[in-house]
Amino acid sequence: MLRKLLIGTALASGLAFAAHAEDVKEVQMLHWWTSGGEAAALNVLKGDLAKEGYAWKDVPVAGGGGDAAMTALKAMVAAGNYPTASQMLGYTVLDYAAAGVMGDLTETAKKEGWDKSVPAALQKFSVYDGKWVAAPVNVHSVNWLWINKAVMDKIGGTEPKTFDDFIALLDKAKAAGVTPLALGGQNWQEATMFDSVVLSTGGPEFYKKAMNDLDDESLKSDTMKKSFDNLAKLVTYVDPNFSGRDWNLATAMVIKGDALVQVMGDWAKGEFHAANKTPGTDFLCYRFPGTDGSVIYNSDMFGMFNVPDDRKAAQVALATATLSKSFQSAFNVVKGSVPARTDVPDTDFDACGKKGIADLKKANEGGTLFGSLAQGYGAPPAVANAYKDVVSKFVHGQIKTSDEAVTELVKAIDDAK
Numbered sequence: 001m002l003r004k005l006l007i008g009t010a011l012a013s014g015l016a017f018a019a020h021a022e023d024v025k026e027v028q029m030l031h032w033w034t035s036g037g038e039a040a041a042l043n044v045l046k047g048d049l050a051k052e053g054y055a056w057k058d059v060p061v062a063g064g065g066g067d068a069a070m071t072a073l074k075a076m077v078a079a080g081n082y083p084t085a086s087q088m089l090g091y092t093v094l095d096y097a098a099a100g101v102m103g104d105l106t107e108t109a110k111k112e113g114w115d116k117s118v119p120a121a122l123q124k125f126s127v128y129d130g131k132w133v134a135a136p137v138n139v140h141s142v143n144w145l146w147i148n149k150a151v152m153d154k155i156g157g158t159e160p161k162t163f164d165d166f167i168a169l170l171d172k173a174k175a176a177g178v179t180p181l182a183l184g185g186q187n188w189q190e191a192t193m194f195d196s197v198v199l200s201t202g203g204p205e206f207y208k209k210a211m212n213d214l215d216d217e218s219l220k221s222d223t224m225k226k227s228f229d230n231l232a233k234l235v236t237y238v239d240p241n242f243s244g245r246d247w248n249l250a251t252a253m254v255i256k257g258d259a260l261v262q263v264m265g266d267w268a269k270g271e272f273h274a275a276n277k278t279p280g281t282d283f284l285c286y287r288f289p290g291t292d293g294s295v296i297y298n299s300d301m302f303g304m305f306n307v308p309d310d311r312k313a314a315q316v317a318l319a320t321a322t323l324s325k326s327f328q329s330a331f332n333v334v335k336g337s338v339p340a341r342t343d344v345p346d347t348d349f350d351a352c353g354k355k356g357i358a359d360l361k362k363a364n365e366g367g368t369l370f371g372s373l374a375q376g377y378g379a380p381p382a383v384a385n386a387y388k389d390v391v392s393k394f395v396h397g398q399i400k401t402s403d404e405a406v407t408e409l410v411k412a413i414d415d416a417k
């Protein structure tokens, strides 16, 4: 569908811009980095480009997971109005590449040695048909707990190692009158948390089979039912006002001590960083109980469009800056993520960042690095959307039982495939 929509406009935009002669010294970027921590991270990039004389034309579209941003992007591209680049997740890059609207950064990639420094798990999504079509910015991972340290001390809690430990910890917070679990009731947040629940409930092999291979037997198994049971348990620890809450407001509840813990990707750490909070002193980062040793990842990519010739120099500047070692360190320290290259020292990262880098390396080597289904790295967008929809209906009581949830999930994924 994307292909049909876009194909005519690809030609039209090429012609429309062909007459320009001088390079346009501007980078137009579509993204969903609108929270405090995200804006701070983006400023690192704006600053680097400004030093090279490039102006920044911002196209922000709020909403984690990028659903709203991707709707806006589709409209822009259909109108032949290509941004220099757009933030994108995994399978979306491949969709646009298949539609023939992406540029070709291979020359820059060769010059900069991206083949050697970018891990294969990311190249799978940034290289299409042998050509580099996107620049990976970072690696995020979703199977984390973010805990307020003062609240943890107050309730006498310790690191939960199993799902049952986690429930016991949430009970302690409840008994102390603190909201145990900070959650934003938006489908992408709920599904992002459920990624971790599935890994914890079924283990690494099960996660891969169900959430990356979309294996039918696994999707309709008792283990998947148990995963929904576990999700239902977690939801009982959420405050009554969670519907529609933005993810960064949920993080703020933990930062302020109004809630004990948030289950969220490590972009949450960007919010702690922006609030000048220190790991170990103000907050704690633990792997989601029962998932230690595995990493569920997503990676923000800058998808590079086939812009007219006079805008290509700006695109190359953006791509080169993005994958430079210094940027990879400076940006990811602020963003909460870890570098998209394997050769960036962890010196400037805080304790959670150092752990993130070490965990990623170990998981990559040990075969326990898995794509997040909620975050665009498990399956193409139609399947991911079907998944988010079912999980959210379950959380909000429109799907009542785990049995029903599994039946709906299998059906929705089948329809979307």
Ligand code: BGC
Residues within 6 Å of the ligand: 032, 033, 038, 063, 064, 065, 066, 140, 247, 267, 298, 299, 300, 375
């Ligand atoms: C992106 C992160 C972003 C988060 C919340 C995720 O999909 O990968 O970079 O911080 O959404 O907006």
